[in-house]
Amino acid sequence: MLQRIILAVSLFFFSASTFSYRSAMIAYFLIALIFACGMVGKDKLTSPLGLTLSGISIAFLVLLISSYNYIHLIYYVKFLGMIFYVYLFLILVNSKLLSKEDVLYAAKAFLYMHCTFFFTQLGIYLLTGNMINFDSYFREEDARLLANTLALQGQVIDVRATGIFSEPSFYSYTVYPVALVLSIYQGRYTLASILGIVTSVLTFSVAAFVIVGIGTIYTLFLFKKNHLAKIAIIIGVILFFPLGYTVFENRVINSVDYNAVESRMVIFEEFKQRGGIKNIFGSGFLWYEKQPIGDTGLRGYHTRDTSTFVYLFFAAGVLGTVLIILGIYLMFKQKIAYFNAFMVILLFKFSILSAAFWLALIFFCAFYKLALQEEDSNEWQGSFQIKSEA
Numbered sequence: 130m131l132q133r134i135i136l137a138v139s140l141f142f143f144s145a146s147t148f149s150y151r152s153a154m155i156a157y158f159l160i161a162l163i164f165a166c167g168m169v170g171k172d173k174l175t176s177p178l179g180l181t182l183s184g185i186s187i188a189f190l191v192l193l194i195s196s197y198n199y200i201h202l203i204y205y206v207k208f209l210g211m212i213f214y215v216y217l218f219l220i221l222v223n224s225k226l227l228s229k230e231d232v233l234y235a236a237k238a239f240l241y242m243h244c245t246f247f248f249t250q251l252g253i254y255l256l257t258g259n260m261i262n263f264d265s266y267f268r269e270e271d272a273r274l275l276a277n278t279l280a281l282q283g284q285v286i287d288v289r290a291t292g293i294f295s296e297p298s299f300y301s302y303t304v305y306p307v308a309l310v311l312s313i314y315q316g317r318y319t320l321a322s323i324l325g326i327v328t329s330v331l332t333f334s335v336a337a338f339v340i341v342g343i344g345t346i347y348t349l350f351l352f353k354k355n356h357l358a359k360i361a362i363i364i365g366v367i368l369f370f371p372l373g374y375t376v377f378e379n380r381v382i383n384s385v386d387y388n389a390v391e392s393r394m395v396i397f398e399e400f401k402q403r404g405g406i407k408n409i410f411g412s413g414f415l416w417y418e419k420q421p422i423g424d425t426g427l428r429g430y431h432t433r434d435t436s437t438f439v440y441l442f443f444a445a446g447v448l449g450t451v452l453i454i455l456g457i458y459l460m461f462k463q464k465i466a467y468f469n470a471f472m473v474i475l476l477f478k479f480s481i482l483s484a485a486f487w488l489a490l491i492f493f494c495a496f497y498k499l500a501l502q503e504e505d506s507n508e509w510q511g512s513f514q515i516k517s518e519a
Contacts, residue, residue: 132166133231135159137238140488143214144243144303145267145293147484152267153210160217167226180223183456184216191414191481194445198413204482205415211487215494222495229503232495236311237321243292243304244324251290251331260288264295278386280379281333284372289333297332299485302477305329305337306489309344309470314496317355318348318362326362330369333376335389340476342366347473351466393435396443399425411446414481437475437486444481460494467497 139159146153188209192200221227246263254260262274272295281287289297292304308325312318318326326345329337345366349359379385400408403424416422418429423443433440441450454472461468471493479486 132163133234134238135163136227136231137235137242139163140235140239140491141242144239144484144488146211147299147482148264148272148295149267149269151269157210157214160214163226164217164221167221167224180216180219184212187212190449194411194449195413195415197410199417200413200415201417204417208415208481211482211484215487215491218491219494219498222498227495229499232492232499233311233315236307236492236496237319240304240307240311240321240325243300244328247290247292247300247328247331250292251286251288254288254290255286262295263293264291267293268295278333278380280376280385284375286331290328290331292328298334298336298478301329301332301334301337301341302474302479302483303485303488305341305344306474306477306485307492309348309474310467310489310492310496312348313351313466313470314500317352318358323358323362327365330373335377335380336477338373338377340473343476344470344473347469392431395425395427395431396435396439399423399427399431399443407446408442409446409448411442411444411449414444433478433480435478437477437479440478440480461497464497464500467493467500 136159139156142152142159143156146156191208192205195205218227222232250261250263260274260276264272264274274291275296276288276291278289281289290300291297292300294300294303304325308322308329311325312322315322326341329341345362349362352359381389384390399412403412407424412423416429416432421427422429422432432443438450441453445453457471458468461471471489474489477485479489
């Protein structure tokens with residue numbers, strides 16, 4: 130039980146590590162502690178050659194692509210740290226030092242912890258009018274809490290909760306992918322996954338509306354049972370639709386906070402001006418975001434906000450984007466539901482320096498591996514039973 134708690138806490142702090150070195154240090158220390166304890170009495174840890182080569186190849190390709198453009202060394206070190214965390218976690222799963230129960234507990238606890246901060250922040254605001262900035266307790270540098278919005282003016286909930294982050298979208302793209310893959314692995318909606326879905330929608334992020342909507346439609350068709358939960362979700366969508374559409378209309382059509390569409394279209398002007406070579410091979414991943422980026426002087430958020438697909442096209446070009454998607458397909462090809470769901474979450478605004486992206490990859494890979502192990506075990510048991518009867 131202690132190992133499961135440590136694992137969940139490590140993952141929770143890792144989710145905050147995008148903007149916090151303190152959180153990163155705690156996350157790495159705890160995963161290293163589990164790794165070290167697992168090695169005691171274990172003759173050999175299983176590190177598949179494919180996993181090792183994948184990690185090395187990703188690190189090399191990011192450096193290679195970026196070397197023709199710009200490399201901010203600190204970003205590259207941060208990136209290497211994130212893929213090393215993923216590597217340690219997946220070795221633990223592959224070596225069976227983390228069981229199915231360990232991973233399930235970690236995923237559920239991860240969701241419960243984030244949802245607790247989310248509901249605490251939102252509940253205290255509704256009761257007192259004060260918004261607790263949990264982000265300031267994790268992040269070393271102060272960041273403006275983007276909780277207020279004119280899109281919710283006059284509504285019962287007139288603020289966008291952010292959980293432990295500074296922006297509502299950071300919460301939704303950290304929590305929803307875990308809720309989605311957990312529900313796919315379990316083949317049904319559970320309390321943890323439903324809370325993850327509900328809180329992601331309550332960030333009132335338009336991107337979350339779209340992505341959660343696509344993911345929910347997909348899982349409704351994917352799950353053969355869980356009829357009561359399906360009915361509850363459909364009723365919830367119907368009840369939430371008027372408020373959701375109001376938010377969409379105010380934020381996207383009326384641009385009451387800022388011109389979200391125009392901001393996300395800036396990147397396409399970069400694609401027009403940067404030339405064919407960069408459109409094929411990309412402009413690199415490691416630009417320093419406090420300086421102008423690309424040929425047209427973009428800001429960092431311009432490269433990410435339109436979706437991960439557009440971000441990949443900016444950074445790796447059409448060739449790199451195709452190869453990355455092909456690699457993801459080969460990774461999940463034996464259970465295509467995981468690939469389809471991963472394509473859905475790539476509509477979020479991830480980057481290679483987003484801890485949320487690597488967390489999503491961790492849970493998708495872990496649950497995919499566990500699903501394959503269960504399938505192999507069931508086939509073996511079936512074969513043994515047939516032979517015994519014979």
